Amino acid sequence: MASVSVRMPGGSKITIPHYPIDMIGANERASTFTKRSIKKESKLDALYTAITMTDLTTLEGADTPGKVEQLCGKAIHPVPDQFMQELQRLAPSRTIRPIPHVGAICVYPEQVPIAARCLEGSGVELASVATAFPAGQLPLDIKLRDVKRAVKFGATEIDMVIDRGAFLRGDFQKVFDEIVAVKDVCEDNAHLKVILETGELKTYDNVRLASWMAMEAGADFIKTSTGKVAPAATMPVTLIMLQAIWDYYQETGIKIGMKPAGGIRTAKQAVHYLVMVNEVLGSDWLHPTMFRFGASSLLNDLLRQIFKQYSGQYYYDDIFSLD
Numbered sequence: 001m002a003s004v005s006v007r008m009p010g011g012s013k014i015t016i017p018h019y020p021i022d023m024i025g026a027n028e029r030a031s032t033f034t035k036r037s038i039k040k041e042s043k044l045d046a047l048y049t050a051i052t053m054t055d056l057t058t059l060e061g062a063d064t065p066g067k068v069e070q071l072c073g074k075a076i077h078p079v080p081d082q083f084m085q086e087l088q089r090l091a092p093s094r095t096i097r098p099i100p101h102v103g104a105i106c107v108y109p110e111q112v113p114i115a116a117r118c119l120e121g122s123g124v125e126l127a128s129v130a131t132a133f134p135a136g137q138l139p140l141d142i143k144l145r146d147v148k149r150a151v152k153f154g155a156t157e158i159d160m161v162i163d164r165g166a167f168l169r170g171d172f173q174k175v176f177d178e179i180v181a182v183k184d185v186c187e188d189n190a191h192l193k194v195i196l197e198t199g200e201l202k203t204y205d206n207v208r209l210a211s212w213m214a215m216e217a218g219a220d221f222i223k224t225s226t227g228k229v230a231p232a233a234t235m236p237v238t239l240i241m242l243q244a245i246w247d248y249y250q251e252t253g254i255k256i257g258m259k260p261a262g263g264i265r266t267a268k269q270a271v272h273y274l275v276m277v278n279e280v281l282g283s284d285w286l287h288p289t290m291f292r293f294g295a296s297s298l299l300n301d302l303l304r305q306i307f308k309q310y311s312g313q314y315y316y317d318d319i320f321s322l323d
Contacts, residue, residue: 004209006176006216016172016212021204021240030235033276042109042190043271044309047101047302051078052272052288055259056229057106061128068111075102079303090311098123099306102299103288104157107204108133109150116154117296127193129155131182134197134226138177147185158186159193161226164200167210175210176217193259195222199229200236211244222258226293230263238273242280255284261294267305270298 002018003098032317038046056075058067087095104125112128119126127292128150132138142145147158160182164173170237179194186192194214214222225232238260245256258277264270277285285291307315 004172004213005135006173006213009180014216016209016216017265018205018209018266021203021208023236026204026239030239030288031171031307033235033239033279034085034272036272038271040309042070044306045099045305046274047267047309048270050096050293051265051299051302052100052103054102054295054299054302055104055127056102056107056299058111059106059108059133061086063108063111065111065114068105068107068114069118071105071107071122072081072115072122072128074299075105075124076122078102080300087307087310090313094310096242096310099303103292106157106159106294108151109146109155112150112153112155115275122278123137125156126154126158126166128155129161129226131158131160131178132314133159133161133195136163137165140181143178144181144185147300149184151186151190155190157191157193158182159195161195161197162210162214167201167206168202168273172213178215178216179217179219181313189255191220192218193223194219195223195226195261196241197226197229197231198224198241201230204237204240207240208244211241215245215248215254215256219256221292223259223261223294224258225262225294227262233260233264235272235276239276239280240308242277246281249281255290257292258285259292259294264295265297267298267301270295270302 004016004018005013025107050148056071057235058071101122101124104171105115105259109128109310115126115252130147130150133142150158163178183192196210201207201210211222218317241256249255260273277291
């Protein structure tokens with residue numbers, strides 16, 4: 001086993017394990033989770049849980065205040081009351097559980113004040129991307145100002161990107177120091193999610209190393225992707241990161257959250273991820289404070305499947321808002 005040493009802010013050095021990953025074994029194990037099936041009430045429980053773990057996201061150059069306000073409305077009330085009443089009419093013998101709000105919305109820093117106003121008192125977290133998202137290619141002082149502004153205006157979570165260029169050229173100290181600096185700015189005001197952009201890290205060995213490095217530097221969550229690079233979240237990559245979280249927990253007693261982002265579009269996929277989380281990390285991680293989906297398009301399919309479970313029929317996609 002190789003290792004990587006980085007220097008802590010106080011000057012002491014720590015060693016980060018750098019395990020070689022069995023790619024074939026990881027792929028095969030990840031594929032086993034896609035063959036699992038859960039039925040009836042257990043499936044309904046999983047669908048409801050997945051909604052509470054979903055982060056609705058808009059990260060486009062065309063974002064407007066109106067679009068952010070609409071997204072916040074959907075985050076708080078994913079389904080209008082009239083549709084719930086219609087569902088009760090179609091399934092009169094069933095007790096229809098209220099649809100919960102999602103875990104968070106995620107926006108650019110410029111949109112944080114608008115989202116903070118809309119979400120106030122709702123229980124929905126407000127995440128802001130930062131540190132020159134998605135490329136991470138700006139000087140550190142500018143990145144930190146980006147974070148400070150987002151936190152000042154109400155962001156409760158910061159989704160930062162690591163400098164993949166620095167990582168791939170072996171400048172691990174730079175990557176580590178930037179995460180530490182961002183965590184210092186967040187203080188206790190915002191949780192820090194560290195985006196690895198696994199599609200650019202190329203190997204499972206690198207994903208494992210970057211995951212451990214982020215956790216040592218202070219990440220509250222580690223996250224696969226920005227959603228701007230393919231491939232984004234995959235089952236094998238997420239498995240590698242989940243296993244790193246478990247090993248880190250076994251060594252330190254610190255629980256780190258996980259967020260796969262990008263490419264998760266169906267309720268079936270979401271259930272597969274939840275099964276994997278439960279088997280690798282256990283039920284303590286089956287909670288929005290420990291696991292999230294970065295997948296805006298996922299929500300509508302979760303709602304469709306919930307309506308199907310209750311009524312026995314699928315609703316067409318356009319019955320739910322498309323944003």
